[in-house]
Amino acid sequence: MSSPALLSRYSRLPELSGAAYLAATAVGRLPITMVPLAVLALVTSASGSVAVGGLASACAALGEAAGVPVVGAVADRRGQRGTLLTVVVLHLLAVAALFAALAGPAGWPVLAAAACVGLTLPSVSGFSRARWLRMTPRAEEQRTAFAFEGTVDEAAFILGPALVGLVGVLAGPAGALVVAAALVAVFVTAFACHRTHRVTAPRPVAHGDVRPRVPWAVAGPVAGMLAMGTVFGATQTGVTAAAEAGGSASAGALVYAVMAVGSTATTLCLVLVPERIGLALRWAACGAGVLVGSALLVAAAGHGLLALSGAVLVTGLFVGPGLVTISTSAAALVAAERGAFVMALLNSGVVLGVATGAAVGGALSESSGPAAGLALVAVAAAVLTALPLPRLVRRARARGAQARS
Incomplete structure (x- = not known):
């Protein structure tokens, strides 16, 4: 297949979803690659202990691993928009709780708050793939959409940590977590409210039917x-x-x-x-x-x-x-x-x-x-x-x- 034909495959994606969707899903997944490192830098700086910072980062990562499937399951039942908007609010509250905990001694409240920061971190990449499952009627389009998702994930895993480092140099360790929270507030909200959320709206279950397992x-x-x-x-x-x-x-x-x-x-x-x-x-x-x-x-x-x-x-x-x-x-x-x-x-x-x-x-x-x-x-x-x-x-x-x- 020639290069123009390859480009035509990807040019089909904004036709299916809209260009604004591609921007929201791309930037909206940056925080999930930033938060563990931002928490590590912030807690280490505030506590003066790399060990405590490492524990806090691990708690954030474990919270993320535990929370993402739960949020996904709720979204399948209740719809993505409302679920994501709720999670955005909870995440901002968790970030505020972490800053409050760091004002005191570095103990279990810091670790608990870090875990909550991860627990409420929305996984835009997972929600986006779920939308593509509905938006791509043909297998060829789905393959292209998933290839786009994989490429954007790769970019996020490189750019996210780099952004943490850059903001940390310019604004200090706290700045990196604040920027990550701001990206969640703006771009995850934009993703949640984008018209494509309608394709994943839960369908009513007829009497006697069961939801797919x-x-x-x-x-x-x-x-x-x-x-x-x-x-x-x-x-x-x-x-x-x-x-x-x-x-x-x-x-x-x-x-x-x-x-x-x-x-x-x-x-x-x-x-x-x-x-x-x-x-x-x-x-x-x-x-x-x-x-x-x-x-x-x-x-x-x-x-x-x-x-x-x-x-x-x-x-x-x-x-x-x-x-x-x-x-x-x-x-x-x-x-x-x-x-x-x-x-x-x-x-x-x-x-x-x-x-x-x-x-x-x-x-x-x-x-x-x-x-x-x-x-x-x-x-x-x-x-x-x-x-x-x-x-x-x-x-x-x-x-x-x-x-x-």
Whole structure:
């Protein structure tokens, strides 16, 4: 497919949703990538303790992982607009409570307030994917929309932390959390009130009918997102440790950002993959690619930042397509009426994976060196690759039985 044809695929999206929607969903997801780091910086600065700041950041991340699916489930039943507007108000109150708690001793009130900040943080990306499930009548359009979502997610995970750092330098640690709260107030509200919220309005359930349930099969995609999040977290800490060993810890963030370069390019081009290549095969191929990249990461750990950047770039080529493929696989398993909840579950899987990868990878890097921390990426990639294999085997057997009959 030519470049003009590729662009025509994406030009269809504003026709379906409106340009204002694309802006609201893009900027509205920045806070979810900013808050854990902003909480870390603020609490560390206010308490004078990195340990307390780390605990507060972990509480915010765990609160987010727990709250996002609950909010998604409520939105499926009550509608997105009212649910999101309520959550925006609760989030602003939680941020105010955190500032109030920091005026006193750094104890459990600070940690509880940080958890509430995360608990009430709205997941625009999950809600947006749920809307696309209703707004894209054709499979080709849905693939394009999910590729756009994956690309915007990649950009948010790079720009969000960078914005925290920039605002922190210009306005202090408190400024970063205030900016994140302002983005929630403005852009999440705009997203909530955009006309597209009507497509996810709950439909009345006829007498005797039951609401569609979420099948247990979505556990596979959730596990896939957990593995992918572990790849992110372990890569972050392993690359940072390798950069620190090379004498420049701050360069680790720049090396990690290289992942987004390859990931963005391949995610945008994912719509070119022929339909005949099924989701399970794409998933396995992406996992295998990440596994190859992880081997390169381990090998490059002690050979300078240039070699490490190359390994990170190769790994990133398969990360974005993997995220999109897993999300699409989950969407194919459920009714659109449960889309917000399922997409929220996937988001929580990534958050928990990042926390796990960062904690375990950091401990391994500190005790046994960067290569040991980056080896965790290989473990997560192996799990990621293995998850779709049973489905591929079943399909191969079915085709074999059909050919023999």
